[in-house]
Amino acid sequence: MSFDYVPESVVKSPKGSRLRRGRGFSLGETKEAGLAATEARRMGVIVDRRRKTAYPENTEVLKQYVKDLEQFADEVLAEAAKPAAKEVSSDDAMAELSSIRAVKKEEAQALLEAGIKSLSELAYCDIEKTAKKTGIDEDRITLMVKAALKKI
Numbered sequence: 001m002s003f004d005y006v007p008e009s010v011v012k013s014p015k016g017s018r019l020r021r022g023r024g025f026s027l028g029e030t031k032e033a034g035l036a037a038t039e040a041r042r043m044g045v046i047v048d049r050r051r052k053t054a055y056p057e058n059t060e061v062l063k064q065y066v067k068d069l070e071q072f073a074d075e076v077l078a079e080a081a082k083p084a085a086k087e088v089s090s091d092d093a094m095a096e097l098s099s100i101r102a103v104k105k106e107e108a109q110a111l112l113e114a115g116i117k118s119l120s121e122l123a124y125c126d127i128e129k130t131a132k133k134t135g136i137d138e139d140r141i142t143l144m145v146k147a148a149l150k151k152i
Contacts, residue, residue, distance in 0.1 A: 006044050007065040009058045011051070024048030025058055033062035043069060093117040102147035110134040111144075123148035 009022035009029070024046035030037055032054060037047045045062065090112060096119055097108040103122075114133035116122050123145055131138045 006046070007061045009046075009048070009061070010055065011053070012055075022048065022051070022058075024051070025062060026051035026054055028052070028054035029058045029062060032059040033066060035062065035066065097122065100144065100147045100151060102144045107134070107136055107140070107144070110136060119148045119151055123152050 007025075009025045010019050011022035012018065013020050025040065026048060027037055030040045030045070030047060033040075035043070035045075037049070040047050040062075043066070045065070093112055094105075094108050097103050097111055097116070098105050100119070103111070111122065111130070111134060114130060116125055116130065125141075125145065127138055127141050127145060130136075131141050134141070
């Protein structure tokens with residue numbers, strides 16, 4: 001759920017009591033919804049200080065908006081609290097990198113020290129930078145990258 005909408009108030013037209021879109025929620029409507037005017041503005045709600053009327057429809061819209069916003073915030077916090085990807089041990093990374101015939105054990109160790117811990121990282125690495133970090137020839141790294149791409 002994303003918040004692409006901002007709640008809109010509804011007011012009655014002076015002529016004929018027709019409903020139309022208002023310029024903002026009244027202070028009474030924000031209070032009934034449990035919000036202060038400054039808090040409502042921080043949430044993206046437009047507050048019209050000139051309006052004196054408080055319609056129950058507008059109060060319900062505000063309450064629902066606050067409820068949806070709190071639910072959205074809880075979802076975002078829950079997703080942020082999820083544990084990060086499992087850290088790969090150096091032995092596992094070494095085994096994965098040296099599983100390709102093109103990578104020797106010494107080269108796998110140099111790749112690990114350069115920060116490449118998986119075949120996908122090897123397959124999409126910058127060859128020139130990796131060659132500088134590891135001291136391995138660019139042609140040799142190109143062969144490793146091609147082999148990693150085939151295995152992925």
